[in-house]
Amino acid sequence: MLSYPLDLSFKILTIGTRIKVTDAAGRQIAYVRKQKFKLKENVGVYSDESQSNLLFRMKADRMLDFSARYAISGPDGHPIGAVGRRGMKSLWSSAYVLDDAHDTDAGSIREENPWTKVFDGMTESLPLGDALGGLFFNPAYLAELYGRDALRVQKRPSVLESSFRIEKLADFSDEEEDLLLAGIIMMVLLERDRG
Numbered sequence: 001m002l003s004y005p006l007d008l009s010f011k012i013l014t015i016g017t018r019i020k021v022t023d024a025a026g027r028q029i030a031y032v033r034k035q036k037f038k039l040k041e042n043v044g045v046y047s048d049e050s051q052s053n054l055l056f057r058m059k060a061d062r063m064l065d066f067s068a069r070y071a072i073s074g075p076d077g078h079p080i081g082a083v084g085r086r087g088m089k090s091l092w093s094s095a096y097v098l099d100d101a102h103d104t105d106a107g108s109i110r111e112e113n114p115w116t117k118v119f120d121g122m123t124e125s126l127p128l129g130d131a132l133g134g135l136f137f138n139p140a141y142l143a144e145l146y147g148r149d150a151l152r153v154q155k156r157p158s159v160l161e162s163s164f165r166i167e168k169l170a171d172f173s174d175e176e177e178d179l180l181l182a183g184i185i186m187m188v189l190l191e192r193d194r195g
């Protein structure tokens with residue numbers, strides 16, 4: 001089990017995305033480096049920046065598709081679950097489906113207030129808006145697992161980087177924690193690409 005709250009952060013003005021996740025004690029627990037312009041996503045999540053210890057991998061089931069589903073597997077290839085956008089509903093607000101290792105619906109990640117994301121997106125389209133919008137519009141997401149809210153993800157005010165705080169709302173197993181953390185990381189990557 002990880003020590004909550006977790007902090008997830010990445011620089012705004014970089015090519016590609018590099019995400020760092022730290023625990024309550026400030027220890028780095030995960031690192032992701034996603035390259036831009038990949039036709040079919042294959043994202044590795046590592047324990048640190050050396051990228052020598054793979055925690056899990058997320059692979060898209062299709063190329064360049066809004067509704068791609070990302071299979072999540074452990075370092076040895078065993079399935080952990082999957083995450084994907086929830087169809088047309090994701091155009092208005094951010095909504096993702098989480099499936100467990102047996103392809104059974106396990107939960108979702110959804111935006112608490114869609115209007116916050118709308119205003120954040122409008123601000124980002126202005127010159128310097130990406131940096132300034134991060135000060136005023138900070139969307140929050142709830143990760144629900146088997147009918148109960150498990151984690152809350154809140155974008156934090158920031159200027160030159162995006163930062164999220166992940167708070168634990170309920171108890172869950174180590175396997176469920178892997179699914180939740182991988183799902184949240186993939187959601188943040190997809191939302192960053194979306195704008």
